[in-house]
Amino acid sequence: MxxxxxxxxxxxxxxxxxxxxxxxxxxxxxxxxxxxxxxxxxxxxxxxxxxxxxxxxxxxxxxxxxxxxxxxxxxxxxxxxxxxxxxxxxxxxxxxxxxxxxxxxxxxxxxxxxxxxxxxxxxxxxxxxxxxxxxxxxxxxxxxxxxxxxxxxxxxxxxxxxxxxxxxxxxxxxxxxxxxxxxxxxxxxxxxxxxxxxxxxxxxxxxxxxxxxxxxxxxxxxxxxxxxxxxxxxxxxxxxxxxxxxxxxxxxxxxxxxxxxxxxxxxxxxxxxxxxxxxxxxxxxxxxxxxxxxxxxxxxxxxxxxxxxxxxxxxxxxxxxPPLQHDTKTTEKSPPPQHPVDHTAPPIRLWVMTGILTMFLAGGLTLTLLLMGRRTPSRNPGSPGSPGATVPNQAGPPQQETQQQSPHH
The missing domain is CATH 3.40.50.200 (Peptidase S8/S53 domain)
Known part of the structure; x- marks a missing residue:
């Protein structure tokens, strides 16, 4: 029954x-x-x-x-x-x-x-x-x-x-x-x-x-x-x-x-x-x-x-x-969701300042080399420091922080 x-x-x-x-x-x-x-x-x-x-x-x-x-x-x-x-x-x-x-x-x-x-x-x-x-x-x-x-x-x-x-x-x-x-x-x-x-x-x-x-x-x-x-x-x-x-x-x-x-x-x-x-x-x-x-x-x-x-x-x-078993596992094994900070990546403001400073240094260095080149034409083109040399950029693009949203229960 x-x-x-x-x-x-x-x-x-x-x-x-x-x-x-x-x-x-x-x-x-x-x-x-x-x-x-x-x-x-x-x-x-x-x-x-x-x-x-x-x-x-x-x-x-x-x-x-x-x-x-x-x-x-x-x-x-x-x-x-x-x-x-x-x-x-x-x-x-x-x-x-x-x-x-x-x-x-x-x-x-x-x-x-x-x-x-x-x-x-x-x-x-x-x-x-x-x-x-x-x-x-x-x-x-x-x-x-x-x-x-x-x-x-x-x-x-x-x-x-x-x-x-x-x-x-x-x-x-x-x-x-x-x-x-x-x-x-x-x-x-x-x-x-x-x-x-x-x-x-x-x-x-x-x-x-x-x-x-x-x-x-x-x-x-x-x-x-x-x-x-x-x-x-x-x-x-x-x-x-x-x-x-x-x-x-x-x-x-x-x-x-x-x-x-x-x-x-x-x-x-x-x-x-x-x-x-x-x-x-x-x-x-x-x-x-x-x-x-x-x-x-x-x-x-x-x-x-x-x-x-x-x-x-x-x-x-x-x-x-059963409807609470997933919640129980999440509570026991996972800490509450936080707002993570990637300490390996510099903040965006620091990247901007670094880029500006690099531009000024590169410009000053180029001007100096041009003036030196006029006085010392015997330098081989393409040698380090010459006008034709590539100066490597040490600053990479800023890393984008991602935050995974926890599911709503």
């Missing part, structure tokens, strides 16, 4: 009057595992925009109200709100940037980056360019992170999507996508070079058996019994779901938190902080990384914020998309 598949199954917990603060907030076990309270002492994601490319986002949910920006619908041309009954994009947005509601926002769900904004983009990747147009739209509209909690078995338009991913990385925008939920190989767009592929974990940190695995898995995150915001059919509803969709959203939120503290790092250097601090379970101790199930390991956003991690290269652990 070519069409994108949402990566989370959900069960509605109930309407807000029946789903108490304890039911919802206490059910968010992943926030405790990821040390959210400690994270929020440093950053809550303020100033960051996370584009959620999904089935639409319910901006009127009380736990998201005010955190959802105007977006775009690439499917029907309407608003970025979801269809009735589709709560997937709303759930992902809640994992990332829900802020709760009620006194002190203690009721309802809260996201890992509750001060971040959500840019909703309604797109299931089934158009002729796949996700390419949505990715470019997200970058142009200020997203610093792009969350794609969807999976396709193979790419619909590899060239267009690769170009869009390269475009995002050029603008230091991190793209995170789920590996899939059918236990098979990593799907698309997660499998593309330059995308952070997220696999799923149980509450105890072990690999979720339905999560797809293989080459390309980069990070793992909570994916089971994830409580979050619900859909448009019940504005106060909540959902609990399993899937790498949820893991993707936790990774995206972690990126948003890191970008608030390290705004000058490239996309690859931000991801580098997450991979360098990620942790494999005890059963994988000593395993080669990235592992086909866990990637570099489970995310530890608090450690990624606090530990002393060298910046590393611009792309960090990310595979370089």
């Amino acid at each position: 070519v069409g994108a598949a949402a990566l989370t199954g959900a069960l509605v917990l109930g309407a807000a009057p029946h789903a108490t603060a304890d039911q919802v907030r206490d059910g968010q076990w992943a926030l405790k595992t990821l040390h959210a309270e400690s994270l929020w002492k440093t950053t809550r994601g303020k100033g960051q925009t996370v584009a959620v490319i999904d089935g639409g986002v319910n901006a009127d949910h009380p736990d998201l109200e005010g955190n959802v920006l105007p977006g775009k619908d690439f499917m029907d041309g309407g608003s970025a709100a979801p269809e009735d009954g589709d709560d997937h994009g709303t759930g992902m947005s809640g994992i990332i940037a829900a802020h709760g509601h009620g006194p002190g926002n203690t009721d309802g769900a809260v996201g890992l980056a509750p001060d971040a904004k959500i840019l909703p983009i309604r797109d299931l990747g089934e158009r002729i360019n796949g996700y390419a147009d949505s990715i470019r739209y997200a970058v142009k509209h200020g997203a610093s992170v792009i969350n794609i909690s969807q999976k396709q078995d193979y790419p619909l338009n590899q060239d267009a999507e690769s170009e869009a991913i390269a475009y995002a990385l050029k603008h230091n925008v991190v793209i995170v996508a789920g590996t899939g939920n059918d236990g098979g190989p990593v799907g698309y767009p997660a499998a593309y070079p330059g995308v952070v592929a997220a696999s799923g974990l149980h509450e105890d940190g072990t690999f979720w058996e339905n999560s797809n695995r293989g080459d390309g898995v980069m990070l793992s995150a909570p994916a089971v019994k994830i409580v979050s915001t619900g859909g448009p059919s019940n504005l106060n509803g909540y959902r609990i779901g399993d899937g790498t969709s949820d893991a993707t959203a936790f990774v995206s939120a972690s990126v948003a938190l890191l970008k608030t503290k390290y705004p000058d790092l490239t996309a690859g250097q931000i991801v580098n902080r997450l991979t360098k601090t990620a942790e494999l379970p005890a059963s994988k101790k000593g395993a080669k990384r990235p592992d086909e199930q866990y990637g570099y390991g489970a995310i530890r956003p608090l450690a990624a914020l606090q530990e002393d991690i060298p910046k590393g290269s611009a792309f960090g652990p990310l595979a370089v998309p």
Whole structure:
């Protein structure tokens, strides 16, 4: 099947009057595992925009109200709100940037980056360019992170999507996508070079058996019994779901938190902080990384914020998309274009002065020889210094400087 598949199954917990603060907030076990309270002492994601490319986002949910920006619908041309009954994009947005509601926002769900904004983009990747147009739209509209909690078995338009991913990385925008939920190989767009592929974990940190695995898995995150915001059919509803969709959203939120503290790092250097601090379970101790199930390991956003991690290269652990590979080689092997000066050739002004001086000397020498010739007619014609001799010109024509223009990328 070519069409994108949402990566989370959900069960509605109930309407807000029946789903108490304890039911919802206490059910968010992943926030405790990821040390959210400690994270929020440093950053809550303020100033960051996370584009959620999904089935639409319910901006009127009380736990998201005010955190959802105007977006775009690439499917029907309407608003970025979801269809009735589709709560997937709303759930992902809640994992990332829900802020709760009620006194002190203690009721309802809260996201890992509750001060971040959500840019909703309604797109299931089934158009002729796949996700390419949505990715470019997200970058142009200020997203610093792009969350794609969807999976396709193979790419619909590899060239267009690769170009869009390269475009995002050029603008230091991190793209995170789920590996899939059918236990098979990593799907698309997660499998593309330059995308952070997220696999799923149980509450105890072990690999979720339905999560797809293989080459390309980069990070793992909570994916089971994830409580979050619900859909448009019940504005106060909540959902609990399993899937790498949820893991993707936790990774995206972690990126948003890191970008608030390290705004000058490239996309690859931000991801580098997450991979360098990620942790494999005890059963994988000593395993080669990235592992086909866990990637570099489970995310530890608090450690990624606090530990002393060298910046590393611009792309960090990310595979370089084909459209950027030439740029990478040029950057690494060729210095920036300069304005070369040929120090072996005298400047033009010096050539002119030399020529004028030579003319004066030649004229004076000729006049002297003519006068001497009148007094000494016995000199042999054609001998050096005689009027018929050729005086070699020691000054050649000025060399023209050439400057090769570097190609525009």
